[in-house]
Amino acid sequence: MSLRIGIPKGVLYADTVRALLEAGIITEAPAENGRQLLVKDPSGNELLTVRATDVPTYVTYGGLDVAVAGKDVLMEDANADVVELLDLGFGRCRFVVAEPKGRDEETRELYGHLGQVRVATKYPNVAQAYYSARGVQAEIVQLYGSIELAPLTGLAQQIVDLSSTGRTLTENGLVVVDVIAEVSARLIANRSSAILKSDEIAALVGALSRG
Amino acid sequence: MTAAKANGYGDLRKAPMARGLRDVLPVEAADRRRLKNAALDAFGAWGYSEIATPTFERYEDLVRESGDRVAKEFFRFFDLDGTLMALRPEMTTPIARLVGQHMADALEPVRLCYAAQVFREAPTLLGQAREFTQVGAELVGPLGTAGGTGGDRGTGGTGGGAATGPEGADVASGPQGDAEVVALAAAVAEACGIADAVVAVGRVDLIRAALSSAGVRDADAPRLLAALGAGDLVAFENGVAEAAQDAAAARAAAELVRLDGPPEALSRARELAGAAGAPMLDELEATLDLVGERLGRVPVRLHFGMVRDFGYYTGLVFDAVAPGLGTRLGGGGRYDRLMGEFGPPRAAAGFALGLERLMQAAAARGSTITRGSAGVP
Numbered sequence: 001m002s003l004r005i006g007i008p009k010g011v012l013y014a015d016t017v018r019a020l021l022e023a024g025i026i027t028e029a030p031a032e033n034g035r036q037l038l039v040k041d042p043s044g045n046e047l048l049t050v051r052a053t054d055v056p057t058y059v060t061y062g063g064l065d066v067a068v069a070g071k072d073v074l075m076e077d078a079n080a081d082v083v084e085l086l087d088l089g090f091g092r093c094r095f096v097v098a099e100p101k102g103r104d105e106e107t108r109e110l111y112g113h114l115g116q117v118r119v120a121t122k123y124p125n126v127a128q129a130y131y132s133a134r135g136v137q138a139e140i141v142q143l144y145g146s147i148e149l150a151p152l153t154g155l156a157q158q159i160v161d162l163s164s165t166g167r168t169l170t171e172n173g174l175v176v177v178d179v180i181a182e183v184s185a186r187l188i189a190n191r192s193s194a195i196l197k198s199d200e201i202a203a204l205v206g207a208l209s210r211g
Numbered sequence: 212m213t214a215a216k217a218n219g220y221g222d223l224r225k226a227p228m229a230r231g232l233r234d235v236l237p238v239e240a241a242d243r244r245r246l247k248n249a250a251l252d253a254f255g256a257w258g259y260s261e262i263a264t265p266t267f268e269r270y271e272d273l274v275r276e277s278g279d280r281v282a283k284e285f286f287r288f289f290d291l292d293g294t295l296m297a298l299r300p301e302m303t304t305p306i307a308r309l310v311g312q313h314m315a316d317a318l319e320p321v322r323l324c325y326a327a328q329v330f331r332e333a334p335t336l337l338g339q340a341r342e343f344t345q346v347g348a349e350l351v352g353p354l355g356t357a358g359g360t361g362g363d364r365g366t367g368g369t370g371g372g373a374a375t376g377p378e379g380a381d382v383a384s385g386p387q388g389d390a391e392v393v394a395l396a397a398a399v400a401e402a403c404g405i406a407d408a409v410v411a412v413g414r415v416d417l418i419r420a421a422l423s424s425a426g427v428r429d430a431d432a433p434r435l436l437a438a439l440g441a442g443d444l445v446a447f448e449n450g451v452a453e454a455a456q457d458a459a460a461a462r463a464a465a466e467l468v469r470l471d472g473p474p475e476a477l478s479r480a481r482e483l484a485g486a487a488g489a490p491m492l493d494e495l496e497a498t499l500d501l502v503g504e505r506l507g508r509v510p511v512r513l514h515f516g517m518v519r520d521f522g523y524y525t526g527l528v529f530d531a532v533a534p535g536l537g538t539r540l541g542g543g544g545r546y547d548r549l550m551g552e553f554g555p556p557r558a559a560a561g562f563a564l565g566l567e568r569l570m571q572a573a574a575a576r577g578s579t580i581t582r583g584s585a586g587v588p
Contacts, residue, residue: 078334191442196534
């Protein structure tokens with residue numbers, strides 16, 4: 001039985017292809033932005049390059065048997081219902097809470113008066129869960145890019161974002177006030193495929209673990 | 212101006228439907244009727260009697276502490292008496308109440324089946340149906356059976372032997388009862404045109420025992436089981452490694468939850484589960500044999516990582532899947548603690564299959580069960 005394997009476009013693309021090649025799962029690297037979105041690899045497996053945020057959806061509905069997805073996407077996607085099989089180790093970064101340097105007292109005081117903190121983020125579910133778990137009332141503002149601009153323009157007091165080197169935050173005068181979670185690339189599988197194609201998937205997990 | 216507009220009704224063809232709800236028009240209705248009949252006939256052939264429960268009941272009767280439905284999934288409202296009511300999200304809890312109220316003295320096993328609408332609220336943006344149909348069955352043991360190997364009965368023998376109830380007690384509890392519901396699920400799927408359905412089985416008590424063997428404290432177990440139930444094997448493995456006292460047993464537990472395969476995989480499971488898991492695996496082996504006896508085949512795959520709704524199921528837990536259908540057909544298991552919340556404790560096991568899922572899978576297989584002559588009910 002062949003597997004339909006999803007490869008996320010963007011930041012994780014190159015490392016995913018490398019891992020699959022090294023593990024012998026695929027024998028040719030598919031083009032990230034090629035016109036053909038579904039490619040039959042000589043190994044017999046089918047490869048699909050998929051928008052990173054769509055990967056969990058494809059896997060949940062069975063459009064893909066297995067795929068690589070960032071833990072950030074998995075944490076944010078409330079509708080994902082997949083089996084998470086392996087931490088692949090690459091694509092490491094962190095979900096952090098950040099605010100303008102030197103403003104923590106001001107933020108706290110403002111919280112006392114307004115009863116809430118306004119938080120800008122691309123990840124509203126992760127952010128909401130973080131603040132709720134701490135009993136902090138937060139107004140979550142959803143943005144789709146350049147989140148670090150929000151505190152600069154007074155749109156929000158804090159941001160919840162992914163950070164790897166921390167350089168973007170520093171360049172924008174922001175400091176990390178808390179780390180929410182460690183993030184990395186994960187191998188995920190459709191629940192039915194995990195049952196019906198368990199041998200192939202176990203072999204895949206074994207090959208990738210050795211890499 | 213159309214006649215409708217002239218009357219002030221506007222254009223009803225463009226009236227937006229509330230999300231997650233839809234009408235069923237004649238062609239689909241006829242298909243659903245045929246599929247429902249096929250399922251109910253199959254249940255009937257196995258000795259199950261159809262019942263019905265109210266569409267809505269007191270919220271407190273529907274939500275159970277050990278239940279698998281989270282509060283936010285309920286549609287709730289107050290009636291004129293000021294009682295908080297809710298639409299039923301599933302049928303197992305209402306049936307437990309039905310049995311407690313009307314069949315409390317039953318000395319024989321009780322076999323009940325249904326085809327019913329259930330209702331689950333879903334947050335916006337989800338495209339899911341908020342009303343859908345389930346066909347399912349519950350096999351309830353007679354008085355005196357609380358069933359099971361592990362769980363509340365502590366360390367005991369196998370379920371069949373430990374149930375010191377009346378004649379026929381074995382039939383509904385332990386391996387016999389487990390085998391009946393698993394075989395029935397496969398048989399109903401086949402009657403609905405899905406002859407290649409596979410039932411993936413696991414046992415929550417086996418995983419609990421494995422965690423216990425690894426020295427994981429009872430307080431830490433729910434968190435780990437929740438991760439496993441959510442499909443997060445990475446978090447489970449990391450969590451067990453942290454919480455366990457015995458590293459070798461922790462590794463064995465991590466391997467056990469990844470163990471999938473045909474019934475032959477049981478031997479590897481025995482190696483991994485050790486003495487603590489032996490009674491459950493004995494029961495599971497007996498269950499698989501009995502399924503073979505009843506069906507003439509064993510459409511079962513072992514999937515030891517399956518611990519969905521672990522607070523609710525006490526032993527066997529299973530999913531029914533159809534090759535090619537990305538989402539499961541349905542599932543069930545054994546829940547020996549539930550009946551005791553509505554009456555005397557009794558062993559119970561059951562399952563539900565989604566009618567819409569059955570229809571999708573049947574259609575993909577070109578099944579003619581759902582197809583009659585076009586437009587003829």
